[in-house]
Amino acid sequence: MIKIIYRRSKCIGCGSCVEASFRRWRMSGKDGKANLIDARNKNGYHQVELNEEEKESAYKAAAVCPEKIIVIQTKK
Numbered sequence: 001m002i003k004i005i006y007r008r009s010k011c012i013g014c015g016s017c018v019e020a021s022f023r024r025w026r027m028s029g030k031d032g033k034a035n036l037i038d039a040r041n042k043n044g045y046h047q048v049e050l051n052e053e054e055k056e057s058a059y060k061a062a063a064v065c066p067e068k069i070i071v072i073q074t075k076k
């Protein structure tokens, strides 16, 4: 199991995460920031747990984010 932790307030709306992982990321039409699909907001840190099959695209999104606000946590 892996977890994405996303600090949404720091997003600059570049859209790179959506290109890297369209299944999990979408740009918001409201404020122009990225939304992490199915995530829960815990004090500004949006978090979602994923299955192994989404691991590769999750790491891709984290790698392309210029703000480095997408963090991947691995859980046993």
Ligand code: SF4
Pocket: 010, 011, 012, 013, 014, 015, 016, 017, 018, 033, 034, 064, 065, 066, 067, 068, 069, 070
């Ligand atoms: S790549 Fe990072 S800064 Fe760009 S839209 Fe996605 S979360 Fe925001």
